Amino acid sequence: MTGSMGENIMKRACLVAALLCTAIGLGSGPVLAQQITESSPPFSRMDGYLKMPDGRHMGSVSAIAGDSHGNIWVAERCGANDCAGSPLDPVLEFDSQGNFIKAFGAGQILFPHFLFIDKADHLWIVDDHDNGKIGDDVIEYDQNGRVLKTLGTPGVPGNDQTHFREPSSVLVAPNGDIFVGDGHSQGKGNARIVKFDRNGKFLMQWGDHGFAPGQMEIPHCLAMDSQGRLFVGDRGNNRMDIFDQNGRFIASWSQFGRPSGCYVDGKDNLYVADSESHTNHHPGWMRGVRIGSVKDGVVVAFIPDDPDINPDKMGTSNGEGIWVDSNGVIYDAEVGQKAVVRYMPAAKN
Numbered sequence: 333m334t335g336s337m338g339e340n341i342m343k344r345a346c347l348v349a350a351l352l353c354t355a356i357g358l359g360s361g362p363v364l365a366q367q368i369t370e371s372s373p374p375f376s377r378m379d380g381y382l383k384m385p386d387g388r389h390m391g392s393v394s395a396i397a398g399d400s401h402g403n404i405w406v407a408e409r410c411g412a413n414d415c416a417g418s419p420l421d422p423v424l425e426f427d428s429q430g431n432f433i434k435a436f437g438a439g440q441i442l443f444p445h446f447l448f449i450d451k452a453d454h455l456w457i458v459d460d461h462d463n464g465k466i467g468d469d470v471i472e473y474d475q476n477g478r479v480l481k482t483l484g485t486p487g488v489p490g491n492d493q494t495h496f497r498e499p500s501s502v503l504v505a506p507n508g509d510i511f512v513g514d515g516h517s518q519g520k521g522n523a524r525i526v527k528f529d530r531n532g533k534f535l536m537q538w539g540d541h542g543f544a545p546g547q548m549e550i551p552h553c554l555a556m557d558s559q560g561r562l563f564v565g566d567r568g569n570n571r572m573d574i575f576d577q578n579g580r581f582i583a584s585w586s587q588f589g590r591p592s593g594c595y596v597d598g599k600d601n602l603y604v605a606d607s608e609s610h611t612n613h614h615p616g617w618m619r620g621v622r623i624g625s626v627k628d629g630v631v632v633a634f635i636p637d638d639p640d641i642n643p644d645k646m647g648t649s650n651g652e653g654i655w656v657d658s659n660g661v662i663y664d665a666e667v668g669q670k671a672v673v674r675y676m677p678a679a680k681n
Contacts, residue, residue: 374677374678375635375662375675375676375677375678376675376676376678377673377674377675378673378674378675378676379671379673379674380671381430381663381672381673381674382404382406382424382426382430382432382672383426383430383431383432384424384432385424385432385435388411388420389411389670390406390408390411390670390671390672391408391409391410391411391412391413391670392408392409392412392413392666392667392668392670393406393407393408393409393444393653393665393666393667393670393671393672394444394445394446394592394593394651394652394653394665394667395407395408395444395445395446395447395457395458395653395665396447396653396654396655396663396665396672397447397448397449397455397655398449398655398657398663399449399453399475400451400453401453402427402428402657403425403426403427403428403433404425404426404427404428404430404655404663405423405424405425405426405447405449405455406423406424406426406447406665406672407422407423407424407437407441407444407447407457408422408424408444408670409422409443409444410422413667414442414443414461415438415441415442415443415444416442416463418438419438419439420435420438421435421436421437421438422435422437422438422441422444423435423436423437423441423444423455423457423473423477425475428657436473436476436477437457437473437477439466440466440471440479441457441459441466441467441471442459442461442462442463442466442467443459443460443461443467444457444458444459444460445458445459445460445499445500445501445516446458446460446500446501446502446513446553446554446653447653448501448502448503448504448554450504451504451506453474453475454472454473454474454475454480455472455473455474455475456470456471456472456473456502456504456510457470457471457473457502458470458499458500458501458502458512459471459499460498460499460500460516461498462486462487462488462489463487464487464488465486465487466486466487467486467487468484468485468486468487468488468489468495468496468497468498468499469482469483469484469485469486469496469499470482470483470484470496470499470502470510470512481532483496483510483512483528483532484496484499491521491522493526493534493537494534496512496514496522496526497514497515497521497522498514498515498516498517498521498522499512499513499514499515499516500513500514500515500516500550500551500552500553501513501551501552501553501554501565502554503554503555503556503562505556505560505577506560507530508529508530509527509528509529509530509535509577510527510528510529510530510532511525511526511527511528511554511562511577512525512526512527512528513525513551513552513553513554513564513565514526514551515548515549515550515551516550516552517550518541518549518550518568519541519549520541523539523540523541523542523547523548523549523550523551523568524537524538524539524540524548524551525537525538525539525548525551525554525562525564525575525579527577527579536578536579537579538575538579539551539579543569545581545584546573546575546579546581548564548566548568548569548573549566549567549568549569550566550567550568551564551565551566551567552565552566552567552591552592552593552652553565553567553591553592553593553594553653554594555594555595555596555602556596557596557600557602557626558598558600560576560577561574561575561576561582561626562574562575562576562577563594563596563602563626565591565592565593565594565604566584566591567590567591567592567608569584570586570589570590570591570609570613570614570617571584571585571586571588571591572584572585572588572591572594572602572604583629585629587622587624587629587630587631588602588604588606588622588624588631589604589606589609589614589617589618589619589620589622590606590607590608590609590613590614590617591604591605591606592605592606592607592608592648592651592652592653593605593607593651593652593653593654593664593665594654595654595655595656596626597656597658597660598658600625600626600627601623601624601625601626601656602623602624602625602626603621603622603623603654603656603662604621604622604623604624604654605620605621605650605651605652605653605654605664606618606619606620606621606622606650607619607648607649607650607651607652607666607667607668608648610643610644610645610646611644611646612646618634618636618637618643619636619637619641619643619649619650620634620635620636620637620650621634621635621650621651621654621662621664621675622634623635635662635675637649637650638650638669647668648667648668649666649668649669650664650666650668651664651665651666651673652665652666652667653665660677661674661675661676661677662674662675662676663675
């Protein structure tokens with residue numbers, strides 16, 4: 333073995349070890365990557381909770397969130413896996429009992445991918461694809477479907493301050509700053525977090541492709557805890573990356589699987605939906621929802637994927653989007669199954 337080759341191998345081994353060691357509980361010592369294979373505490377599953385309008389069925393859906401009134405919003409892909417050429421409204425509102433209220437957005441969104449609702453109950457929807465006219469942008473709506481703001485240049489992909497390429501996620505901080513996870517292809521395109529002020533003025537960006545601390549591959553979801561730390565679902569690297577709001581790297585946690593969706597509730601519980609762990613992506617791990625605390629990073633519960641799904645099935649299964657209401661009821665938005673599944677803690681029955 334040549335000296336340079338040996339050094340490169342050793343550097344890679346040390347990097348892997350260092351990243352494992354960064355899976356820390358932010359003040360409570362190391363947390364090891366872990367597998368929990370049974371639901372604990374148990375959750376009851378309900379399919380079909382959201383009642384679609386007459387004549388419609390749910391398409392692929394990864395964009396789901398709740399507003400301050402207890403209503404549930406989804407942006408689904410027009411009964412298919414994109415809205416190209418569809419006359420349907422992709423943004424739908426339901427009450428807390430799952431009854432349909434209204435819909436909007438026809439012709440404005442091509443591939444809804446992520447949904448965040450801010451403290452003013454405005455909806456921020458990420459459009460991950462483009463057709464040369466719409467898409468590759470983030471749109472802010474009021475609850476009546478009026479467009480308030482657009483980040484990015486609709487229909488035009490790029491990597492500068494005014495363009496995105498396959499944006500995946502968005503989050504609005506309590507002070508109004510806006511964070512966009514930009515990138516959805518491993519090893520190509522963008523892999524960054526872009527920060528704007530409340531008016532949409534570019535402030536900064538960080539991240540690029542790679543495995544090292546501060547790098548990322550597919551920033552697929554965003555969440556923020558009560559201390560203002562930004563959690564990035566780094567799906568291509570099978571980890572949750574944690575930053576402060578100025579892009580300073582804090583830690584990476586590998587114990588939450590291969591994250592597609594993530595959500596932090598008011599008690600600082602972290603919910604992570606894994607829709608892609610299988611023999612080609614993250615072998616040895618199961619798809620499902622992992623639940624832990626941002627305070628120590630310990631995974632305390634796991635809701636397995638649909639038991640009828642072969643665990644080695646390729647592609648996507650289980651939720652890509654996730655939202656949790658104030659009672660701890662979990663809503664899992666599934667691309668592959670074209671459904672929203674509701675999980676209620678057993679104690680709530």
